[in-house]
Amino acid sequence: MTYEVQTYTLCDGWINTWSDSLDDTLVTFATREAAQAELDEYLSEAAYAVKAGYLEDYTPENYRIIEVTA
Helix, strand or coil: CEEEEEEEECCCEEECCCECCCCCCECCECCHHHHHHHHHHHHHHHHHHHHHCCCCCCCHHHEEEEEECC
16 A cells, blocks of 8 residues: 645645655555655654744645545
8 A cells, every 4th residue: 555645725725745756656555654654753743844944834734645646
């Protein structure tokens, strides 16, 4: 099984927007736990950025983890 973190977008609905910064490929995870750990870290950093004034706002509900088939 493979999992991905999806982001809700107004134009395309739920899509995988997480990419590898080295080669710009979409990121998937071998386990739900690995995907959840990445998402938790991202949301924690976003919350800090809002508190520090670097980011205006974010919506945690715009992210989800789903199982994808290859």
